[in-house]
Amino acid sequence: MSLAGRRRQEEEEEEGEGDEGEEVVQIRLGDKCYPVCKRKLIEQSDYFRALYRSGMREAGQGHGEQLLRGGLSALGLELVLDFINTSCLARLEQEEGGDEEPPLLEELVEAASYLQVTPLLRLLLSQVRLGNCFELHRLAQVYGLQDLHDACLDFMATHYHQVLRRPDARPHLLLPHALQQHLKERRMKGTATLVAIGDFMSASSLGPPLGRHPQVEAPWSMLRYDEEAERWLPLANNLPPDLVNVRGYGSAMLDNYLFIVGGYRITSQEISAAHCYNPCLNEWTQLASMNQKRSNFKLLAVNGKLYAIGGQSLSNVECYNPENDWWNFVASMPNPLAEFSACECKGKIYVIGGYTTRDRNMNILQYCPTSDSWTNFELCDVHVRKQQMLSVEETIYLVGGCIHELGPNQKSSQSEDALTVQSYNIATKEWLYLKENTSKSGLNLTCALHNDGVYILSRDITLSTSLEHRVFLKYNIFTDSWETLRRFPAFGQNMLICSMYLPDVREV
Secondary structure: OOHHHHHHHHHHHHHHHHHHHOOEEEEEEOOEEEEEEHHHHHHHOHHHHHHHHHOOHHHOOOOOEEEOOOOOOHHHHHHHHHHHHHOOOHHHHHOOOOOOHHHHHHHHHHHHHHOOOHHHHHHHOOOOOOOOHHHHHHHHHHOOOHHHHHHHHHHHHHOHHHHHOOHHHOOOOOOOHHHHHHHHHHOOOOEEEEEEEEEEOOHHHHOHHHOOOOOOOOOOOEEEEEOOOOEEEEOOOOOOHHHOOEEOOEEEEEOOEEEEEOOEEOOOOEOOOEEEEEOOOOEEEEEOOOOOOOOOOEEEEEOOEEEEEEEOOEEEEEEEEOOOOEEEEEOOOOOOOEOOEEEEEOOEEEEEOOEOOOOEOOEEEEEEOOOOEEEEEEEOOEEEEOOEEEEEOOEEEEEOOEEEEOOOOOOOOOOOOOEOEEEEEOOOOEEEEOOOEOOEOOOOOEEEEEOOEEEEEEEEOOOOOOOOOEEEEEEEOOOOEEEEOOOOOOOEEEEEEEEEEEOOOOOO
């Protein structure tokens, strides 16, 4: 015999001795027997570990066979024994997404729970997918698996809108209203953070925060505000390429998703595309486009849906439902409007200011989503345009814009460019003229409601130099006072500021 042949024979003998050294137990279920290594069985299953260490007659000592009762299915036992032998879920992964996935899951979880195969149950925490999260959530409730239950809730909250539009969510697995509310709240477990989006000149304009990365020259388009350090830091993401250089878009926060819709490109025409940023995943996704191309319109979140209102020479309105990722037309405004603003307040939409095709718009328009109808809510004594609007409870705040006093003793000329805040109460129909900040511009600003105030990115108009720069301000709605924060550390255009919940501090 050759040297190579002897080595092969020795290896085979060693392997045989190793196999003989491992005690094999026959697991009997009904009329079927499944051989499995006793050591692995004890290592992976709390049930068998307790059984064999108890010394009870049921342990089957002496004849190497273990009888199982309790209504377990053969398929479930096979899946669990496969895992015990291989420490992986190969069969389940091969069939993931197939029609047989729910039955496999049910059989697997039932057997793993009964036999207390903790490593397998722990592995399932990382196996939650869109295709199985509903079923795993249900099974976790049935078998009292709290860790799996929490993992499913975390996954469903992180992918909330995708979960809503899954075909298997309807009708028999339709998310109950209480669960939907819980998932929305779970999406906001992080810290409310101000995020700025825009065409910033360069990363170097951010100064010290980027000191760790002097080699970075690419411009940033997404920044977050560190309130404790009082400085802006780049987010570990940027705008999708097809959103760069888009102007006049609509933006809104819904369920802690940021939507950017429509607008126009400098080199082309209006667009209808829709994109969504999910801060829980730090990802952008393209959604169904609007039916109508539009720019310089208002995008509002109301009762779990989005409404795209008007636009350049448009009066029509579209509604987006995240459950089916689709836009449909709803009732149009009475007239096309330009330079108007709008906001949601107590479940309805209010439109104020701007121009019709013939004259100033002096009507406050109200849209009711339930009845899909527009009404003239009230007449205004002053004309405003290009303002921003936010609401808290029953109060609408109008920030910036141009104001025309139209009373008999008032000038009809445009007011000077100053940053003003007004409030309008929809219950009492009372207007209040709040404190002005005369040194700051009220035009082309962006603002967001955040914590106890309105945070504003505007322009400083007091400098004699022609170089424009942005300023960062806060208007406290409770004390009617202004606070000038540190100067915004970047030149840029087309800027948007919004408040969203970030799950953690992202590294650049």
